[in-house]
Amino acid sequence: MSYFSALLLSVLSWLSVAAANTQCHDESFVPDAVLRVTQQNITQSCLASKSNVLINGTSPGPELRLLEGQTYWIRVYNDMTANNVTMHWHGLSMAVSPFSDGTPSVSQWPIPPAHFFDYEIHVPVGMAGTYFYHSHVGFQAVSASGPLIVDDIHVPYYYDDEKIIFIQDTFTNDFETIEEGLVHNPLVWSGEAAAILVNGKGGGSANGTACNASLSVIDVEPGKTYRLRFIGGTALTFSSLAIEGHSSLEVIEADGSYTQKTNTSYLQVAAGQRYSVLLHTLPNPTQSTYYIQLESRERPTITRGFAILNYGASSPPSTFYPPPNSILSLPNSTIGFLDYQLHPLNPTSFPPSSAVSRTVTLTVHQAVRGMTIWLENHYPWVETFPTEPYLISLYKDDGIEFPSMERALQNSGLDPVSRAFPAEIGEVIDIVLLNTGADSGGLDAHPWHAHGRHFWDLGSGNGTYDAVENEAKWNGKQPALRDTTMLYRYGTSTGNGTVQGWRAWRLEVTEPGVWMVHCHILQHMLMGMQTVWVMGNETEVLDKVPRPEVEGYLTYGGDVYGNESHWPTAVHYFDTWAENQ
Template sequence: MAQAKDEETFELLRDEVVEEQEQPGYELRKRRIERGIFSKTLRPLGFVFAALFLITILSRDSSVLFRSAPPSTSIDSVEDVFDDYAQEKMLGIRLHPQDHVSRPPTTITHHWNITAEFHSPDGVKKLVYLVNGQFPGPTIECRSGDRLVIHVTNHLVSEGVSIHWHGLEMRNANEMDGAVGFTQCPIAERKTSTYEFEVGEEQAGTFWWHAHSEVGRGDGMYGGLVIHEQTDVLDDTEDYGYEDDVLLLIGDWYHRTAREVLAWYTSTRGFGNEPVPDSLLVNGAGKFICSMAVPARPVECVDIEDKDMTSILGAKTLTKPTRLRLVNVGSLAGFTIQISSAKLKPLTVDGGFPIVGEFADSVGIVYPGERLDVLVQWDNQASSNFPQLHISLDPEYDPSHPTPAPTDQPHRNFKYPNQALRPNQSFPVLTSSSQTSSSIAREPVRFDLATAVAASPSAIPSTPDQTILLYAKTQKLSIDNNHPSGFMNRTSWSPQSSPPFPLISLPRSKWDANQLIPYIPASSNSETWVDIVINNLDDGAHPFHLHGYSFYILASYRSDHGWGSYSPYATSGASAMKPKLNLENPIRKDTVSVPRRGYVVIRFKADNEGIWVLHCHVLFHQASGMAMGIQVGGGEGHEIVDERGKEFCAASS
């Protein structure tokens, strides 16, 4: 058995090497290693350490290799093994724009094996999903116009999987969107399916991928996806205005499995209140204080010392600014960040859309599914001050109390107390064995993402061609035994039951009663612009994500007292009060937080045919039914079906 494991480890390592050598920028990275960190003086010593490292790994269980690897590990030679594991030990995922911005489009191929193992990301043992042995999964870097080919093999037991490419428009590739029930069946156990699609020439920015089957995202099935914008720069030493380009996948974390959390939420015991997280992670790492565990829910825990925490940027001197790409990969809470000895300038949101932003001490709130790129301007003495990254989970305090509210005051997201959670945590930016958290002495200046506007005017029409009016609500109905369910216009979504095929492969006449899919005609002769008004009838915010599209946010309203719904069809009453629409410089996004007891008005050009999902990105709301779709083109009855949607079903049989 040990020999079989060793051979499996070796084969997997070899596959990683071959795959990396096929990727763009391989030779350029190799040259940088040869002339940089891996100098002639260090190379002999490096080979010795690398050889000892590989011997140690091959003598143990194969999971050790990936458990000790940084999330962005990329192995292309023994030199890279030494470089990544010995020299580049950092928690942040370092990106390589110079490898992609000036090359021609190409095909990038990955082979992913999905498994599950017990890991302790924050010191607490939990069953975690792994992709090629990694948590988070592999980071995909590419450029606009590339073709991605991802072969996904499911090694889970009695559990299907799917992968969604969050923020990508997936033009002419609706069947590759990864939404179970809408565009595909889940990939069954021991089956392999392939996602193959082109990245749009106009798309560039920070994206991510995650499971879109059941609640796998909540247990770690996610990773980064960064698309670099093409330039004419040929020199890899081009100054981008920042020295490092670093990805941070930040989110809340539960010590129970996501299935257990969902079962509690949808039971009568929870009364429709969301379970409060236990911890938070940055790129799959955190620090839970074992003594804070709730006695009623014991955990297997090992305390992680401050000196054992890997720093965001490793060991270096802070000189030029740093670009941080922030992704909220969590299940429930938004977050705000600060960095001591630094100021933050917001650059772009979601899929690389520029916004107006001045330097501030903190930025947020970034809700689940949203992304925010910031430029970090370091103070002159930042390196010697050992700066800290401060993350605050947003509990969405009750507006009837002062903000910020003390921790003992009522709040909306964290309705049940969880004494184990530390909602405010710090992570070291630089490597130091003795330094503890730094504080920010100055009066903080905060950048509020909710009030951001686009960096340039937008060319959008003054009126839409079609308006879709929606109401989102969590309800506990007696016909459902008072189990809470998410509803969109009185429809609680669940996958098509009979026949059990994705919607794109069935005519509308075969869809069951759980499918709310408004039809939007697509015209080849003229543009069709659509408004969606999403009213939130709940006491907490709902971050909604629309697949296949980005949209302009024309209005957003939060009601602190009473109800604040809006209907463009109402002729009297509070719902008839028309909002002031921003048609000049509205922010463009693909995920938007709909405020409590309020609404948002979004507008988009319906030019991407297919059936696309619109859902709340709070994992438990989505899983309990707060989802729907839109059908663009294809005939109102969807008589001409896309048989390619059944390909994943064939792989699942």
């Protein structure tokens, strides 16, 4: 079954539901996985111990492994005493489970302290690949995240084994101090990344200051083929990386979508991005260990980190430390890395330009209004706006109104009253993101991520976006499906409001719901670089699961949130669909 046949089946499934299946998750209900979120002091790299949000006591959290075509329930406990939490399943479409996307200002109330919430996750056939999960509250995802792998029913590429390389960064201050500074008037910046971590460990340097912390070890054997799953779980860092002595990497997957093999000697991995590459290990290695070197890009200073590719015996374990100096000369930031080079492994239903009904322009701008904020088409979206999750407000009809397409068409796609971007089911839209000079003239690079479904990535460039010229670049080939791609900067500064850099996507609107589209740099998200999209009309969005079945989702701490004295009641979307077939 193709990716889009599977997605169509998912959409048709909720249309087939006669009535919601509401079940009490009492002691007889056994979730497929349990994640417990705590706040603890831990030491990372060379930094002093500080407060972090952990999942099952670690950062990154435990690996979750799912199989495409199956439905899972994952229970998330908020064991913190003073902070809310949600969990977002980055890259997976929650089309039929609208309250399981884990976005607290959009689709669900957060999980209160001392409560738990059961997330229903269905993975359509065709979405096997590399994903991750993370908190979507504040700055918690700097540590509260972990790998999520969806296994194939039939693996299209051969490899002997696979390894996860989960990339994080960490900062001098704790997550609460950083968050308070980012929303302060005036801005108190988080500082640059103090370390780059691989699988929770890392040493190297930050702005020239050395850190001699122990490194993560990736064990391999000679003469074999490994699938390396790189996951960009960073808050800020846009990583350039390569492997000493191994200059041939074959990209086979980007953001959960298989691609035709594409050769590269290095990778660039931004926050939210994932790549799988095939690594053919040396048949006769001349040394037992090789360094994996990572460096930050598009920042005022360089943070460097390392890990170890280990051909030596894995037992007894050895402790490895970073080299005194750089091992590799990594390239500078490659603007347009892999643009126009990645093509789907199997043909998709990529709509031609003639099918595009309209183009939505999303203009990004940093402004100082006392606070330093990021505006999209002149409006920010921060955790204090709206005062309740947008989908909840639509159900209750007590706050922000349903977005007006008429107003949106007059404002480059954004309804300024609701601050949401409406879209109609069945339409094909091109989304063009524009990078503009800040009030101060500065420019940043931004990894933009879409919830809800994947888009066809049409590429990027400088100057004025020319749809006809850009379409010709594909020359009969299809672009890859992605969920996170870079809006580059073509200089470090320009005039206030001057456009300098664009990124174009094509989206076929198939999933009714309320979805976020945002920069995945955590600092920028907190400062307002987020947008909300409402796909479908009121009937399509709100009748997925009608009232009264949704009542427990509409109140903070409602009866869908369990605690020590109360079992939750949850709507089973996919169980319902299966029972009605």
